[in-house]
Amino acid sequence: MTVSDQGLPLPQTDSYLLGKIGETDAGFVISIDRDSFPPVEGCICLKGADINATKTHAKVAEILAGKKVDVLLSDMAPNATGHKEMDHERIIELNLELLNIATHVLKESGSLVCKIWEGSRTRHFQSVLQTVFEETRTIKPDASRANSAEKFIVALGYSNPKLDVLKR
Numbered sequence: 001m002t003v004s005d006q007g008l009p010l011p012q013t014d015s016y017l018l019g020k021i022g023e024t025d026a027g028f029v030i031s032i033d034r035d036s037f038p039p040v041e042g043c044i045c046l047k048g049a050d051i052n053a054t055k056t057h058a059k060v061a062e063i064l065a066g067k068k069v070d071v072l073l074s075d076m077a078p079n080a081t082g083h084k085e086m087d088h089e090r091i092i093e094l095n096l097e098l099l100n101i102a103t104h105v106l107k108e109s110g111s112l113v114c115k116i117w118e119g120s121r122t123r124h125f126q127s128v129l130q131t132v133f134e135e136t137r138t139i140k141p142d143a144s145r146a147n148s149a150e151k152f153i154v155a156l157g158y159s160n161p162k163l164d165v166l167k168r
């Protein structure tokens with residue numbers, strides 16, 4: 001099993017993922033953030049790596065060497081401005097780029113989890129996800145503060161990407 005974790009990877013999260021991988025087969029975790037972050041033992045860490053940058057895509061492709069990932073897990077979010085709709089727009093754009101990456105690196109039947117701040121484009125984003133995933137759910141984990149606008153979309157069963165639907 002191979003997992004790519006974007007957005008300030010946490011030692012606790014990635015250690016949990018590594019534990020899960022250890023129970024299955026010899027996979028690995030790639031931890032990515034555009035900022036720096038403390039090393040996560042056992043993970044391949046890409047610090048200062050913007051997911052919009054071609055060189056990040058090239059580095060991930062080099063690491064994967066033709067293999068695909070089982071899970072794309074993202075806690076990525078732009079710096080919040082406090083302007084709700086603008087922040088929503090920016091996180092949707094980030095997630096569309098994540099989805100674009102998924103079409104290149106995610107295994108058939110793979111999963112994607114991403115953070116969202118809800119707004120006017122949430123429903124459209126979910127409908128785009130539904131064209132390439134069998135099932136999508138929106139969840140608010142217990143660990144997420146009740147007064148935080150964040151939710152997570154869990155998309156399961158990636159299949160047959162129709163790249164034309166990803167045009168913005």
Ligand SMILES: C[S@@+](CC[C@H](N)C(=O)[O-])C[C@H]1O[C@@H](n2cnc3c(N)ncnc32)[C@H](O)[C@@H]1O
Binds near residue numbers: 007076
């Ligand atoms: C909400 S924070 C992650 C918090 C962390 N997971 C935690 O629980 O403490 C969002 C992260 O997304 C990262 N991020 C935002 N845009 C990004 C991009 N284009 N490429 C890579 N990382 C990005 C930010 O640098 C930031 O560290």
